[in-house]
Amino acid sequence: MARPRQCRRVGSVPESNYFKPRGIPISALEEVVLTVDEFEAIRLADLEGLYQEQAAERMNISRQTFGRIIESGHRKVADALVGGKALKIEGGAFETVSVRKFRCQDCQHPWELPYGTGRPESCPSCRSRNIRRAEEGGGTNRRLVPGQGALITKRIQGERRKS
Numbered sequence: 001m002a003r004p005r006q007c008r009r010v011g012s013v014p015e016s017n018y019f020k021p022r023g024i025p026i027s028a029l030e031e032v033v034l035t036v037d038e039f040e041a042i043r044l045a046d047l048e049g050l051y052q053e054q055a056a057e058r059m060n061i062s063r064q065t066f067g068r069i070i071e072s073g074h075r076k077v078a079d080a081l082v083g084g085k086a087l088k089i090e091g092g093a094f095e096t097v098s099v100r101k102f103r104c105q106d107c108q109h110p111w112e113l114p115y116g117t118g119r120p121e122s123c124p125s126c127r128s129r130n131i132r133r134a135e136e137g138g139g140t141n142r143r144l145v146p147g148q149g150a151l152i153t154k155r156i157q158g159e160r161r162k163s
Contacts, residue, residue, distance in 0.1 A: 007095045008037040008069070009060040011114065020086040032080040035092030038073030045070055101134035110134055 013036060020029055037059070044055035056066035080087040099112040104123035111124055122129050 005093050006061065007093045008040070009058065010036055010040040010094045010096055011043070011058075012096060014039055014089050017089040018086065019080075021084050024084070026086065029086040030083070031086045031088050032076050032083075033091065034073060034076050034080075034087055034089045035094075036089060037092045037094050038069055038076065039089050040094070041066060041070040042073045042077065102131050103134040104128050105130040105132055 020026060040059060041055065044050045044058060045052065048055075050058070052066050052070070053063050055070075056063045059066060059069075061069075077087065079085065097114050099114050101110065101112050102120060103110045104126060106128040107123060107126040109123055109125035113120060120131060123131055
């Protein structure tokens with residue numbers, strides 16, 4: 001039996017999730033679906049310039065898995081660009097990283113940082129060291145996405161019940 005797919009950690013879900021060639025009606029276009037984890041892999045490697053090892057660590061997956069995800073993502077983006085197809089970003093098994101909220105006790109400036117980035121040394125506004133966590137809580141927000149992601153998550157939950 002194959003090992004169940006682990007949720008991939010992503011920084012955030014893209015706000016713009018549909019791209020199409022100009023001047024062609026949507027009804028006349030084929031669609032290529034890029035999963036959210038493929039989008040995140042492309043963002044980390046190509047936009048942020050991280051090495052595969054660093055990007056894989058951020059996504060909480062192995063370097064080999066990251067390599068397969070980014071190769072698939074690059075192939076889909078190339079297919080959409082070269083073939084004049086629409087690109088839709090959706091689905092996949094992923095979890096979003098929650099943020100920690102801080103507030104400066106001197107100037108009352110609030111800000112957020114993602115988990116795993118360490119405690120800030122000073123306020124980004126006034127550089128005061130008198131900072132406190134503004135809100136407790138955290139972890140990750142699991143996303144049940146229509147299609148493949150929801151099926152994978154349900155399968156994982158079903159296997160846990162059997163144990």
